[in-house]
Amino acid sequence: MKMKPSILSLIIFLVIFGTVGVTAALDLWKTTNTKQPAQYQSGELAGQNNPADIRGSYTFADINKAFGIPIEDLGKAFGVKDSNQYAAFQCKQLETIYAPLAAQGKEVGTGSVRLFVALYKGLPIALDDGTYLPKSAVEILLGKGSLSPEQIDFIQKHSVETP
Amino acid sequence: MPKTKKSNTGYRTAVQMFFLVFVTLLTINYTLEKTGSAIPFFSVASIHAICPFGGVVSIYQFITTGSFVQKIHESSFILMFASLILAVGFGPVICGWVCPLGTFQEYIGKLGRKIFGSRYNQFIPQLLDRYLRYLRYGVLIMVLYITATTTKLIFQDVDPYYALFNFWSEEVALSALVVLGITIVLSFFVERPWCKYACPYGAVLGIFNLFRIFKIRRSPSTCINCKKCDKSCPMNITVSSGEKVINHQCISCMKCTSEISCPVAGTVEFSTKGEKTA
Numbered sequence: 081m082k083m084k085p086s087i088l089s090l091i092i093f094l095v096i097f098g099t100v101g102v103t104a105a106l107d108l109w110k111t112t113n114t115k116q117p118a119q120y121q122s123g124e125l126a127g128q129n130n131p132a133d134i135r136g137s138y139t140f141a142d143i144n145k146a147f148g149i150p151i152e153d154l155g156k157a158f159g160v161k162d163s164n165q166y167a168a169f170q171c172k173q174l175e176t177i178y179a180p181l182a183a184q185g186k187e188v189g190t191g192s193v194r195l196f197v198a199l200y201k202g203l204p205i206a207l208d209d210g211t212y213l214p215k216s217a218v219e220i221l222l223g224k225g226s227l228s229p230e231q232i233d234f235i236q237k238h239s240v241e242t243p
Numbered sequence: 244m245p246k247t248k249k250s251n252t253g254y255r256t257a258v259q260m261f262f263l264v265f266v267t268l269l270t271i272n273y274t275l276e277k278t279g280s281a282i283p284f285f286s287v288a289s290i291h292a293i294c295p296f297g298g299v300v301s302i303y304q305f306i307t308t309g310s311f312v313q314k315i316h317e318s319s320f321i322l323m324f325a326s327l328i329l330a331v332g333f334g335p336v337i338c339g340w341v342c343p344l345g346t347f348q349e350y351i352g353k354l355g356r357k358i359f360g361s362r363y364n365q366f367i368p369q370l371l372d373r374y375l376r377y378l379r380y381g382v383l384i385m386v387l388y389i390t391a392t393t394t395k396l397i398f399q400d401v402d403p404y405y406a407l408f409n410f411w412s413e414e415v416a417l418s419a420l421v422v423l424g425i426t427i428v429l430s431f432f433v434e435r436p437w438c439k440y441a442c443p444y445g446a447v448l449g450i451f452n453l454f455r456i457f458k459i460r461r462s463p464s465t466c467i468n469c470k471k472c473d474k475s476c477p478m479n480i481t482v483s484s485g486e487k488v489i490n491h492q493c494i495s496c497m498k499c500t501s502e503i504s505c506p507v508a509g510t511v512e513f514s515t516k517g518e519k520t521a
Contacts, residue, residue, distance in 0.1 A: 083513040085254040099325035110317040111288030118310035133310040
């Protein structure tokens with residue numbers, strides 16, 4: 081069978097937009113996040129929301145809804161100055177606030193929120209050397225008194241001042 | 244540059260232009276949506292949501308945790324499968340017909356061709372070029388490894404495609420703008436430099452050239468050895484050297500075929516195995 085450019089053009093449109101159409105009809109086509117993090121799939125935590133899936137677009141209100149952490153704790157932990165903005169504050173905005181530290185290899189961003197949420201809730205998380213927490217977040221976590229010695233050591237060594 | 248049959252070239256141009264305009268409008272709309280003034284009835288998806296490569300870099304995380312890499316959504320996965328269906332049948336048509344960055348490079352290349360004439364796309368020594376063509380597999384492995392270990396869309400920081408369509412955004416890293424700049428400059432000398440040497444998604448789709456159903460097939464019995472097929476190939480493939488093209492760099496643009504460049508009807512065809520060329 082020979083393929084002509086005109087037919088190939090049609091096939092390209094049909095495959096791409098046909099796939100989009102069919103998956104949209106089946107409610108599978110999603111171009112935005114549902115603000116519902118993935119859940120642990122096995123073990124004793126199966127069915128619980130996994131902080132590792134927190135995205136930059138999540139607001140502190142989304143995190144409050146998914147993990148039950150008070151919005152005020154999140155706002156204070158990450159040094160958001162205007163308390164009226166706590167709920168609508170998106171994790172990715174941290175990168176702007178803490179941009180001066182990024183140049184030193186100290187990242188405070190969505191990864192920091194994941195770390196904070198996991199430690200706050202006592203959920204497992206890999207301790208990434210490049211991820212830092214503001215001192216205010218470290219104080220809140222230490223105040224909860226439920227961290228392992230390794231976690232305490234990590235967050236104390238990975239704390240930064242809020243700019 | 245050999246003369247082409249314009250009516251057949253027009254189909255590909257139309258498809259390329261459609262997707263270039265579509266993606267441009269989409270990214271503009273995504274920005275407008277943040278200010279509450281989006282174009283009505285038009286998608287407000289981010290460029291990541293419609294990039295099939297996002298699906299590829301998310302495979303590991305999806306298998307291990309059931310989630311996607313940051314900024315990637317179900318739509319990327321779905322488009323990845325649509326692209327794979329096309330690749331199994333026709334090779335990397337996504338590269339040759341759809342990818343707006345490919346189109347962008349091609350149109351800069353037209354200026355380069357006007358400036359340098361027949362020297363255009365022939366600047367890099369063949370031996371060096373042959374090895375450089377495998378660089379994109381290294382980029383692919385690196386991107387997949389780093390994404391799997393960091394769970395971040397790390398490629399965004401060097402992605403000229405993202406930079407091209409979001410250059411006004413604060414989210415575009417300087418490194419991505421630099422890569423875009425280099426790609427633009429190189430496009431004046433080499434056709435589709437990013438596709439040839441660095442594109443990790445092109446590397447994925449290029450593998451399908453080895454077993455795709457429709458292939459570029461040449462009939463030696465009717466070939467007049469004019470080499471127009473070779474000269475027309477944007478990826479510098481020597482089409483005239485064999486009976487079929489099995490080359491990981493082919494982008495299925497059909498420029499070499501009797502539908503477009505080859506002057507002898509039925510001599511170079513994009514066809515299945517059973518089809519006899521003239």
